[in-house]
Amino acid sequence: MRHHLILRVITKLLVSSIILFALYVQFHGDFSPGGGFQAGVIMAVAFILYGIVFGLEKVQAVFPAWLVHKLMALGVLVYAGTGVLSMFLGYNFLDYGAFSPDHPSHGQHWGILAVEFGVGVTVSGVMVAIYYAFALRRPAISDEDW
Amino acid sequence: MVEMFVDITLFVMLVATAIAIVRMRQLFGVVMMAGVFSLLSAMLLVALDAVDVAFTEAAVGAGISTVLMLSTLTLTSRIEIPATRSPLIPLLVVTVTGAAIIYGTLDMPSFGDPNAPAQVGVAAQYLAQSPEEIGIPNVVTVILAGYRSFDTLGEVAVVFTAGVGVLMLISGLRRRRRKPDNESRGKTS
Incomplete structure (x- = not known):
């Protein structure tokens, strides 16, 4: 898409706000609709949009495939690690009360935040990885073909 | 209205x-x-x-x-590509399946029924207890990441597994090459 000037300018403007919105959905999920899953998808959309408009090489320079594959696993690790940490603190698996024994509801907030972060990381990693897997198969459709 | x-x-x-x-x-x-x-x-x-x-x-x-x-x-x-066979059998299958699904919905509770299984189970308890126990305004988040945390862990594992499956099927990632000092150098096994 070398000569789609409007698309390129709009994409550059949009990508940052999409990422900001993803972060808002991620960390404001306790108070407003949304959570890790939606935030992960929106975050992935930002990179996929960039990849569609500017090409796979450009987006992989920012967000390389090896990093995406690591992030997929990291999210699950963060989630399960939260549970293991609460076990180490002497509570049940994923019992968030462990993180703040004096104020159980604070511990719940922290636990939910950590767990949602894990969900978001895994989901965005998986979505971007699937997009890379498809896009790598064959060069993008040339401009005339659309 | x-x-x-x-x-x-x-x-x-x-x-x-x-x-x-x-x-x-x-x-x-x-x-x-x-x-x-x-x-x-x-x-x-x-x-x-x-x-x-x-x-x-x-x-x-x-x-x-x-x-x-x-x-x-x-x-x-x-x-x-336009189908060359006659659409009769697929149409029959779709009609029968659709009729079965509609028949199945007849047993479902009507919209907003307070006695529906979804309302009388633990949902009421969650709604009543979450302000004191957890104190997060969005009850959906509380249920997903708090009360039903084990389910969500399983869900994340499913998403991860699906991603790994797609990668193995179509990404064309090869196994790591063997060490360069090995004799089978350059082989992409």
């Missing part, structure tokens, strides 16, 4: 989109219409006050899956 009008309009548009998808031969248009279908479903879910589900439907159904379908389209043909 207004709500009913909105619902009926959305459902009519859903059906129109579905018919358009069936009749179209240009697969690019079909993918776009599938995105429209998802967006309309998301609007219906908003009308039902299920904002979190609507959010997911809009992001996944209208956003990501449209992109993935488009990427798939680049690997296959752009135009659907």
Whole structure:
């Protein structure tokens, strides 16, 4: 898409706000609709949009495939690690009360935040990885073909 | 009254989109219409006050899956080949399945029924206890990440497994090369 000037300018403007919105959905999920899953998808959309408009090489320079594959696993690790940490603190698996024994509801907030972060990381990693897997198969459709 | 009008309009548009998808031969248009279908479903879910589900439907159904379908389209043909066989048997199968599904819905509780299984189970308890126990305003988040945390862990594992599966099938990632000092140097096993 070398000569789609409007698309390129709009994409550059949009990508940052999409990422900001993803972060808002991620960390404001306790108070407003949304959570890790939606935030992960929106975050992935930002990179996929960039990849569609500017090409796979450009987006992989920012967000390389090896990093995406690591992030997929990291999210699950963060989630399960939260549970293991609460076990180490002497509570049940994923019992968030462990993180703040004096104020159980604070511990719940922290636990939910950590767990949602894990969900978001895994989901965005998986979505971007699937997009890379498809896009790598064959060069993008040339401009005339659309 | 207004709500009913909105619902009926959305459902009519859903059906129109579905018919358009069936009749179209240009697969690019079909993918776009599938995105429209998802967006309309998301609007219906908003009308039902299920904002979190609507959010997911809009992001996944209208956003990501449209992109993935488009990427798939680049690997296959752009135009659907017309079927040569008679459509009678598929039509029969679809009609029977549809009738069975409609028959199944007859047993379901009516919309907003306070005695529905979803209302009388633990849901009321969650709604009553979550302000004191957890104190997060969005009860959906509380249930997903708090009370039902084990389920969500399983869900994340499923998403991860699906991603790994897709990578193994189509990414073309090869196994790591053996060490360069090995004799089988340069072989991509």
